[in-house]
Amino acid sequence: MLATETVENYLKAIYLLQRDAAADEASMGKIAAALGVTAGTATSMVKKLVAARLARHERFGGVRLTTKGTRAALDILRRHRLVETFLVDTLGLDWSVVHDEAERLEHAISPMVLDALDRHLGRPAFDPHGDPIPRADGALQESEAMPMSELGSGDAARLVRVLDQRGDSLRFLRASGLKVGATLRVVAIEPGAGVMRIRPDGGSIVSMSTTAAARVLVRPTRSRH
Amino acid sequence: MLATETVENYLKAIYLLQRDAAADEASMGKIAAALGVTAGTATSMVKKLVAARLARHERFGGVRLTTKGTRAALDILRRHRLVETFLVDTLGLDWSVVHDEAERLEHAISPMVLDALDRHLGRPAFDPHGDPIPRADGALQESEAMPMSELGSGDAARLVRVLDQRGDSLRFLRASGLKVGATLRVVAIEPGAGVMRIRPDGGSIVSMSTTAAARVLVRPTRSRH
DNA sequence: CGCATAAGTTTGACGACTCAAACTCTAGGT
């Protein structure tokens, strides 16, 4: 609304980088990379965010959103994830393509349309990738979950979230029957090869590297084997 | 896609102005007014359209879309009207608010989302205002209809299209039970006062000026009175 | 006919966003 589309993109990128960073701040280089822009462009844009009291930054230091900037970022994230949910649940698009679509649509959704969409979808708490959808008031409940790589052989679990959202990762998981909500069991672990063998309920066994498995979050289920 | 959001807006505006103009061309002043921009801005923008072979224009003359420009305009119109249909049919928004929402969303809809939307809506031929939705190939079938003002006293008809799409007109019509698809009967005509009295099926009698009625299109039904 | 007025055009400027390239700072390794 008030912020330009570009500013919205910067806010969302900084929010996500900050969330994943150890020091709880986003580096200028990563901001630039996330937005596909040169470092100089990012620097001058951040200067604008600071002037608008959306972020804090000192020369050669990291970037951190203010409360106001965080609120704005959560609003954009809410739009993004609700749109993704709509594209998958209502229109039936594949979860590997919806991110790019939402990246554009998120900027064109008014509060009225957003609320109608939210109601239509049944006020979902999670998007198709298992990412939590910020509520209208900015509340964000992360789901309790552990990396699939930490499961032991024979453990059963439910897939709750996918962190690696590159298209080919998502297509591999879908093709394997590994979607959010699916239950699965660890068939075997080969620590030497760095590979786990997983059997999704009702599917056939698939092999994944433990690094790939670490980016799939699960919740262990009552194991009755 | 290729055209910028601004260019898309110009193309759509010129298409609609051209369609409604006697000389089948859009004047620079009306283009500027339609886009809320100064005449100088419109002039320079049209120059760009001409350079892109999307329009033709000679100094101090009217503006006319080329075949290429018309095709592009119809594509945008298709996105606009499908989005409006979605907002009303799927999300339940009022027909008086969807135009402004669609005005922004139309630029963020990819071919893939557009087709999924079209399928989800059952490939509708008309939008909530009765305006025809251009097909993917650019075909556009106008519906056979006459102005309600030309009905005689006692005539029955079905409302098929609303030309005046200002918010208060649309809200008046909806509040009166006059929506697309509704059947109605002319109760009385007062030529002196310039007023018609209409009874929508299952509603109560409303008065409308004949000029307002002229902007409501109907198809007469088997009159069995 | 002639000209005042409306319509359209041109010009110069600006804000938003971007890049390339020159520059400056920081931090880690010797």
Place this chain on the structure above:
DNA sequence: ACCTAGAGTTTGAGTCGTCAAACTTATGCG
């Protein structure tokens, strides 16, 4: 402690879309 490679910043310039204001053209009224 120093130096340097990498990270960050600044500068100058360009594109896009816009406005205000000066200017030009067409035309219809007297």
